[in-house]
Amino acid sequence: TSAQDIRDAAALLAAATDVTILGHVRPDADALGSALALGRALRQRGAKVRVSFGEPDEAPETLRWLDEDGLLTHPDDLPDTEALLVCVDTPTPKRLGRLAGRVELAGAVLVIDHHATNTFYGTCHVVDETAEASAVLVFRILDAMGIEPDEPIARGIYAGIVTDTSGFRRASPETHRMAARLLAAGADPEVIVRRIVDERPFTWLPMLSSVLREARLEPEAAQGRGFVHAVVPLEAARTVRGEEVESVIDVVRSVREAAVAAVLKQDPAQPDQWQISLRSIGIDVSAVAAEFGGGGHRQAAGCTIAGSADEVVAGLREALERAPLL
Numbered sequence: 571t572s573a574q575d576i577r578d579a580a581a582l583l584a585a586a587t588d589v590t591i592l593g594h595v596r597p598d599a600d601a602l603g604s605a606l607a608l609g610r611a612l613r614q615r616g617a618k619v620r621v622s623f624g625e626p627d628e629a630p631e632t633l634r635w636l637d638e639d640g641l642l643t644h645p646d647d648l649p650d651t652e653a654l655l656v657c658v659d660t661p662t663p664k665r666l667g668r669l670a671g672r673v674e675l676a677g678a679v680l681v682i683d684h685h686a687t688n689t690f691y692g693t694c695h696v697v698d699e700t701a702e703a704s705a706v707l708v709f710r711i712l713d714a715m716g717i718e719p720d721e722p723i724a725r726g727i728y729a730g731i732v733t734d735t736s737g738f739r740r741a742s743p744e745t746h747r748m749a750a751r752l753l754a755a756g757a758d759p760e761v762i763v764r765r766i767v768d769e770r771p772f773t774w775l776p777m778l779s780s781v782l783r784e785a786r787l788e789p790e791a792a793q794g795r796g797f798v799h800a801v802v803p804l805e806a807a808r809t810v811r812g813e814e815v816e817s818v819i820d821v822v823r824s825v826r827e828a829a830v831a832a833v834l835k836q837d838p839a840q841p842d843q844w845q846i847s848l849r850s851i852g853i854d855v856s857a858v859a860a861e862f863g864g865g866g867h868r869q870a871a872g873c874t875i876a877g878s879a880d881e882v883v884a885g886l887r888e889a890l891e892r893a894p895l896l
């Protein structure tokens with residue numbers, strides 16, 4: 571993305587009086603943190619702002635406190651169409667879920683994203699795959715608008731950066747400098763990381779125990795390297811929040827013998843389907859996810875696959891044999 575793209579986006583946003591900001595389905599801290607930070611900044615300038623996403627009906631409990639201004643709006647309560655739609659952290663309209671159709675209806679669509687798979691839908695683009703988080707791009711746009719973050723804005727941007735960089739493991743010097751500015755603006759890393767990443771209800775422990783007990787390591791299944799996978803069936807998922815189900819991949823990916831980790835999460839709405847989280851070192855899992863209609867980043871991707879858990883693992887194993895090495 572060029573400096574001109576950032577300036578164009580800043581000009582579009584500065585002129586907006588009514589904005590809807592959307593994140594991807596099952597939004598994470600980058601999607602919601604970016605959307606809410608941008609939303610608050612625009613609202614402070616006097617615009618009417620709402621933030622929404624296609625599913626589920628409510629934001630994860632761990633992220634709701636980022637919504638300082640009550641910007642979160644249920645999809646049913648959005649206006650019929652909008653003059654300006656902003657989509658953050660969302661590479662394709664399909665990732666908006668039931669809100670995908672709004673892209674066609676809106677007067678202008680600004681896309682702020684860092685996925686290499688972004689299709690450049692919409693009318694104005696701040697799309698940069700070298701940015702570690704969409705929140706980094708939001709910060710650059712706010713800078714171009716001359717907006718200095720206050721604590722709630724800084725909190726949202728920090729939440730996006732700290733989670734998408736896995737705690738600054740993959741953050742450039744520039745992004746560390748941004749983080750320093752966010753701390754100076756009042757963002758509290760200890761509170762943000764505890765609430766969003768570290769803190770779990772007790773029921774997390776028995777759920778993890780039952781899921782991890784059945785995890786399998788196939789030492790050579792990923793082009794001669796290890797493939798570790800675990801399954802979260804509905805019975806296990808029902809004992810915890812969605813956040814705890816999403817956390818399983820962060821444990822499974824720790825396995826040293828594995829180049830690729832997968833977690834199969836049974837879909838509550840369609841139990842014959844599995845939402846798959848993929849993480850890797852050395853193999854492009856966005857290519858694996860793309861084979862099943864999903865996407866993501868080379869080292870972190872996802873997709874949905876139908877079938878029995880064994881069939882799904884077999885399908886992933888086959889796709890891994892074809893995936894590009896990094």
Ligand code: 5GP
Nearest residue numbers: 846847848864865866867870871872873874
């Ligand atoms: P997670 O495993 O955390 O759900 O997702 C990892 C990465 O893959 C994120 O960048 C997420 O946006 C992307 N991703 C997950 N599921 C899908 C999917 O079904 N389609 C696409 N296009 N991307 C996905």
Ligand code: MN
Nearest residue numbers: 598600601659
């Ligand atoms: Mn995301």
Ligand code: MN
Nearest residue numbers: 600659704734
């Ligand atoms: Mn992101």
